[in-house]
Amino acid sequence: MKRVFLAALATETNTFAPIPTERRHFEEWFLYRAGEHPHDGPTLFTAPLWSARKHAAEFGWTLIEGLCTAAFPSGRTVRSVYEALRDELLDDLRAALPVDIVLLGLHGAMAADGYDDCEGDLLRRIRSLCGPSTIIAAELDPHCHLTEEMVEASDLLAAFQEYPHTDAMERADHLVRLARDASEKKITPVTAVADARMSAQVFTKQAPALNLVNAMKAAERSGEVLSASLGHSFAAGDVADMTVRAWVITDNAPEQAIRSACRFRDMAWAMKETCGARRMTGPEAIEFVSKVSDRVILAEGADNSGGGAPSDSMELIRTLMGAGVGPIAAGPIWDPLAVEIALARGVGARFELRIGGKACALSGRPLDLNVEVIKIRRGATQCFGGSIWPMGDMVGLKSGNVFLALSTVRNQAFTPEIFTGVGIDPEAQRVLVLKSNHHFRDAFTSLSNHILYMSTPGVAICDPRAAHYLSVRRPLWPLDSEASAQAAQTSWLKGSSQ
Ligand SMILES: [Zn+2]
Numbered sequence: 405m406k407r408v409f410l411a412a413l414a415t416e417t418n419t420f421a422p423i424p425t426e427r428r429h430f431e432e433w434f435l436y437r438a439g440e441h442p443h444d445g446p447t448l449f450t451a452p453l454w455s456a457r458k459h460a461a462e463f464g465w466t467l468i469e470g471l472c473t474a475a476f477p478s479g480r481t482v483r484s485v486y487e488a489l490r491d492e493l494l495d496d497l498r499a500a501l502p503v504d505i506v507l508l509g510l511h512g513a514m515a516a517d518g519y520d521d522c523e524g525d526l527l528r529r530i531r532s533l534c535g536p537s538t539i540i541a542a543e544l545d546p547h548c549h550l551t552e553e554m555v556e557a558s559d560l561l562a563a564f565q566e567y568p569h570t571d572a573m574e575r576a577d578h579l580v581r582l583a584r585d586a587s588e589k590k591i592t593p594v595t596a597v598a599d600a601r602m603s604a605q606v607f608t609k610q611a612p613a614l615n616l617v618n619a620m621k622a623a624e625r626s627g628e629v630l631s632a633s634l635g636h637s638f639a640a641g642d643v644a645d646m647t648v649r650a651w652v653i654t655d656n657a658p659e660q661a662i663r664s665a666c667r668f669r670d671m672a673w674a675m676k677e678t679c680g681a682r683r684m685t686g687p688e689a690i691e692f693v694s695k696v697s698d699r700v701i702l703a704e705g706a707d708n709s710g711g712g713a714p715s716d717s718m719e720l721i722r723t724l725m726g727a728g729v730g731p732i733a734a735g736p737i738w739d740p741l742a743v744e745i746a747l748a749r750g751v752g753a754r755f756e757l758r759i760g761g762k763a764c765a766l767s768g769r770p771l772d773l774n775v776e777v778i779k780i781r782r783g784a785t786q787c788f789g790g791s792i793w794p795m796g797d798m799v800g801l802k803s804g805n806v807f808l809a810l811s812t813v814r815n816q817a818f819t820p821e822i823f824t825g826v827g828i829d830p831e832a833q834r835v836l837v838l839k840s841n842h843h844f845r846d847a848f849t850s851l852s853n854h855i856l857y858m859s860t861p862g863v864a865i866c867d868p869r870a871a872h873y874l875s876v877r878r879p880l881w882p883l884d885s886e887a888s889a890q891a892a893q894t895s896w897l898k899g900s901s902q
Pocket of ligand 1: 545546547569
């Protein structure tokens, strides 16, 4: 029987965000101590654990489950919080030794005070505890900063290939099979990494990024590579390794690994101008709305809590109201104080309320409205990607023909439940303003043919040109004209026995 240790420690760190990530933020999403992960379904970052449970009997594995925890994207994790969680995970591992395989759910863009690369730090410590013969495998979010330390300390890294991240479970199954094969010495993993020296948004459900994902999948199916991943870059992380990187794993075929990694890197470079969305300003969106008769969705990527933003900017809503656009529904707007006041007043109450505009300068000005509480939902949730996402307490507010969904937990718009759950009918609106960048897309497509991606300012940097970087390694497209993938000398190889 192979002994397999499982754990997860994940958050996506926006180094520009005003709200530090504290322990309560891990507890807010999920924090399961060793052996406490429930049996009702995986989270985004515990898909490897879920897959291992599914395959344990077939593979002859004995599972030892350690700490599993994740926090929603926000500012750097407080140093003592990161160190305490890391050390608890390492203590769980130490108690489980010896193990044949370590399987982890990580993000890849976690930073704490004093640590720009938490995953590299964690993986290095895991390696030194386990020794060289244990297979260390981790599933990553493609919005990761893949670092040399992460690659050096592990044997198998595989990212979700899709954005929206709808394939966490599929990729976990993929990783778990590779970990079994490596542990049984049926394969000798060799990883090649190729750096595109660029940052872009990569929307994988549409061309041209769809073509790249299909090419990676085809390479896996044909046996050209064992595994292919693309790190999309996370522009709100000001760390040295913020860049697009392609990496592949082959079965002890280093030259093939380099060739394939460079091929996917070059495909990424070629689509850099077109793999995301064209973005619009508020006035451009208003003009668009005036020209169509049906419903329009405005996605506020820069105020997306899924990218670490507060989700409390009211500026776009103010602009729409000023232009007489309506009816409008917007959400989820994070404002615990406004929710507390609305909860105390109760359903049906009408009163003056100051909403949003609190967390930082980029939150803009608050909006003062005479509102009516239309519905309260305590312990609200959304279902996305097979997981349940907490929203805290929510209230639905009405002010004229403006409907607002407010929450106490910062979370992005995944599904229309954010409106319907608090008595707001999304189908009765002319415009829906969503605090989300892209994950909303599948669930909202049926509500509108017109989805506009906004360029409004905010903490969740969508365009690297809007950020002031101190640590990002340069040159990098689109910041520097001399950046070029073909000229990049930063590709590397790991695990070759040749
Ligand atoms: Zn992501």
